[in-house]
Amino acid sequence: MLIWTAIIRPLVAITVLALLSSCSAVKLAYTNLPELGYWWIDGYADLGDSQSVQLRADLTGLQEWHRATELIKVADLLQQISGNAQADTTAQQVCRLFDQVRERVDAVRVQSEPTAVLLAMSLSPTQIGHMESKLEKGNAEWRRKWATGDRAERQKKRVEASVERAEQFYGTLDDRQRAVLRAGMAASSFDPQRSFAQRLRRQQDLLQTLRTLSGANGTGKPTVAQAGAMLSAYLDRAVQSPDPAYQAYAQAAIQDSCQTYAQLHNSTNAQQRTRAIARFAAYERDARELARQP
Numbered sequence: 359m360l361i362w363t364a365i366i367r368p369l370v371a372i373t374v375l376a377l378l379s380s381c382s383a384v385k386l387a388y389t390n391l392p393e394l395g396y397w398w399i400d401g402y403a404d405l406g407d408s409q410s411v412q413l414r415a416d417l418t419g420l421q422e423w424h425r426a427t428e429l430i431k432v433a434d435l436l437q438q439i440s441g442n443a444q445a446d447t448t449a450q451q452v453c454r455l456f457d458q459v460r461e462r463v464d465a466v467r468v469q470s471e472p473t474a475v476l477l478a479m480s481l482s483p484t485q486i487g488h489m490e491s492k493l494e495k496g497n498a499e500w501r502r503k504w505a506t507g508d509r510a511e512r513q514k515k516r517v518e519a520s521v522e523r524a525e526q527f528y529g530t531l532d533d534r535q536r537a538v539l540r541a542g543m544a545a546s547s548f549d550p551q552r553s554f555a556q557r558l559r560r561q562q563d564l565l566q567t568l569r570t571l572s573g574a575n576g577t578g579k580p581t582v583a584q585a586g587a588m589l590s591a592y593l594d595r596a597v598q599s600p601d602p603a604y605q606a607y608a609q610a611a612i613q614d615s616c617q618t619y620a621q622l623h624n625s626t627n628a629q630q631r632t633r634a635i636a637r638f639a640a641y642e643r644d645a646r647e648l649a650r651q652p
Contacts, residue, residue: 385644392417399477402492403485409477416473423469425649432462433645440638444631446624452616467593475585478571486568493561500557505550512550516543524622527637528630535625542618547610556604560596567592 387394395417399405405413435458442451481489504512520539525531531539566575567588573579580588599605626634 384641385648388648391421402489403481404488405485409480413473413477416477420466420470420473424466425651428462428465429645429649433642433649435459435462436638436642436645440635440642443623443635443638447620449613449616449620452620452623453612456612456616471586471589471593475571475582475589478568478589479573479579479582479585481568481572481574483569483572483574486565486572486574489568490565493565497554497557497561501554505554513540513543516546516548520618527634528626529633535622538622538625539618542614542621546614546618547607548614549607552604552607556599556601556608559599563592563595 392414396410396414399413400410403409439455503515506512517536517539520543521531521536524535524539528535569575570577571580571585571588579585599608623631
């Protein structure tokens with residue numbers, strides 16, 4: 359659901375610390391989160407005036423809730439990461455961190471669902487069509503980036519992206535460390551065609567859910583309670599595919615990533631770990647400062 363994704367994306371970026379390059383960027387993104395979320399959603403749904411007013415207010419309220427209840431939990435998680443970063447790690451520990459991040463994401467999901475329901479019920483067929491067109495453009499870009507070229511070219515792109523993320527925390531990786539990432543990507547079970555098919559499934563599921571919630575499918579609008587149950591069921595399917603085979607594939611991909619990043623961390627030297635710890639500590643300070651702001 360778009361309102362959920364609009365809030366989740368920046369919050370995950372803040373929590374995982376993988377998409378932003380500086381602490382000032384985190385603070386700026388968080389401070390402007392309602393406005394960033396609004397423009398992201400509006401870019402998909404082309405909202406009307408009344409929808410815009412309501413959404414801006416709802417996003418501001420959601421940020422206030424997150425600042426009051428969740429930021430301290432994010433800060434505690436960052437403190438834990440910083441405290442553990444000096445020692446070697448295991449794939450199990452990395453996956454546990456992933457699970458802890460997902461717990462914070464799930465908390466935002468639950469809090470944002472009522473707002474998402476009301477927005478979904480207000481969408482017109484034209485707005486849903488606009489959203490479908492936007493999704494198709496994003497799919498073309500995804501295919502261009504991750505599903506074109508031969509396997510070696512795709513793997514090179516994935517390694518380059520992973521190196522860039524890692525160097526934000528550890529600094530420059532040496533040849534041996536880059537080789538760790540290359541080997542991890544080579545052994546990964548990631549299948550772009552399979553992932554793209556699942557992406558399309560989620561999108562069609564989303565569009566059909568929105569048509570049902572808004573009454574655009576001609577069957578009439580559900581009650582708010584019914585709509586809430588339908589949205590929650592969609593989000594469950596979006597997070598965990600109803601296809602058992604894909605569930606197994608996705609879990610294997612997560613395990614592969616945990617193993618690769620554990621091996622990368624274990625290959626770093628004392629200077630690189632000190633740099634990473636300083637970065638995590640800076641993010642933690644930012645989270646605690648943001649939590650104290652009114």
